[in-house]
Amino acid sequence: MKVLIHGYFGMGNIGDEAILTVLIDELRSRYRDVDIVVLSANPERTKRLHSVGALREKLTSLAFWRQFLKTNALVFAGGGRYGDPTLRRMSLLAILAKSLRKTIIFKGVGIYPYEWFGRPIVKSRPEPFRSLLTKVLLATALKLADYISVRDEYSLEVLRLIGVYRDISVEEDLALRLTPDENFCEKIYPKLKLPQISSSQPIIGINLRTLSKEASDRVVFVVSKALDDILDKDKNVWILFVPFGYGSFKGRVFDNDLIVGEALKRHMKFGNRVWVLKEELSPSQIMCLFKLFKAFIGMRFHSIIFSIMTRVPTIAIVYDTKTLELLKREKSGCCRFSFTID
Template sequence: MKFVISGFYGLGNTGDEAILESIIDNLRDQFDNPEITVFSLSPEQTAKEHNVKSVYRAWRHSNKEKVKALREADLLISGGGGLLQDSYPTKFLFGPLPYYLLIVLLAKLCGTKVMFFSQGIGPVKSRWGKTLMKLANLADFITVRDQYSKELLHKLGVTKPETVVTSDIVFAFKRKEDRSCIESLPIKGEEKLVAVSVRPWFGREVQFEQTAQILDYLIEEKQVTPVFVPMEGHHDWDASEKVLSHMKHKEKCLMLGTDFTPNQYLNFIGECQLTIGMRLHALIFSTLMGVPHIGFSYDKKVESLLKRSGMWEYSSVLEEINVEDLQTNGKYLLENHDMASKIITENAQSMRGEAVRNLELLKENFVK
């Protein structure tokens, strides 16, 4: 079969690149020599890293190549990830929501079938965004990564294609042994490592000071070594620096580089005793590796993941962080690591099965 994959690819976001790698690896597992084309902002890099064809994703150029790829494809895979949302400004043709839906419209005009694949939906709050979402009815089949997304789709009037709840396709990620991250750090191997993942969030910064207080407490009480994991390049690097600027013990912290692969970050998180932070896929990586985690939920997708991983009771909505509570929770999870890890590992197994279900549903609906 011939596939085109459309998503937030080629922009340096570790979570989205993990999604892409997982989709490609699993397509190759399920199909004999699938022909895969990825719409990417960095098409040459994407083509080289994944041994696929790649076309520039934006509208500035390569539009004839997009049309050609879609005409030749058997299926457009739209996803995964949180593509259909208007948290970022949605104007007439700009922003994620119109972009991904127009790609879907273009695919249908080319006679190509469409599957929304392992997507997280929302938020969609603007009037224009809600109007645009009606185009999602053009899809032939939809899988979403949580129940909230399915309910929101129906609320927005997307009812024509069948919608099935699965889980994030990264739960089907095929890990390869790689110690590049851990070997890049000046450590002896005896440290209690805590992965820290922070990100900017629309100018809000109080969480950086709160994170600093939690980390300082864990350094003093449990002698941990926090390691910042910048999963979206300089954006997360800058956010990590803001946390460090508030810390009393910043000299005890380390920072990974920004140029590691999703597989390398996944392997590193697996070496840690605890993860604290915001990035959804840092928390997914922690779940995959059985690492206890405390999440700061800035979006329903994070809350949904934390409930499914079993770590919601130790976590917090971003706007409701209570530093003392999370300090206590961090200490508890470090002291009861094996118990928490067992719960997470069992939940991860269930979500892994649901992730693979995305591929099974694809075959059931689109393979003749």
């Protein structure tokens, strides 16, 4: 069986790569003869991380259409889908695939009817799409699909608002089924080469996302002050900044957490005790880091998911609807506090 996977892959996003890791493992365990190809913004990065075939979603490419025509199933895998252009493109691909009698699966997707441009957007209630074309295309694609699951109640209600009343499952984000790389976990200190940090010293983990300059400046100001207070009171504590976005293309600053990580370090009085992880690790390796943390401050959606899985006491910084939805369902009690930026 030939499976083509569609999503936000190859962009250096740890959360999306975690989703892809889990999906690939589950497909391989269920179908012994499965042939997986991933649509990726950076095929070489995807091949290196996942050991699968990969190619760009480029509609003018003959390689894309050759793969598209010979695939048996098209899987739209997890992650958030925002705004009209993204959802229209996804819908058109699904409609075309179904017209060619292919199996269409939407697996744990998030559907958000607004554009995201680097500013915090937190919606407590679902809103309908403003564009009639997007409504029609998305509703048609979903009615043709063989299976649909979404990752939160917000997405389900959005689909109900556009008239999709068929059976839709609400399932946990696929990344919640990720397992750590135990070989990496066992040798984590020598592999990371953390400066001057011993296994007996407490480490606070942190992840922030680069937003618009105004929003990033506010976040850095608040978080740096809180961390400086902690470091001033306890001289043994270190801070480890963990990027969940390693950057994709030039100019796409919102994909690169290292920008805000370095800004945080520069802004802090005790920045010499902040270590910014620059090496790009796999999702399963990143998960090992959370076992080191005494506490965690998280902003990206999947950084909070990782803290939930490893049961690390967490302060969640809510910048998007999807994080709010995650915290509504969170049962482990790891997220003791949260606050929203606007």
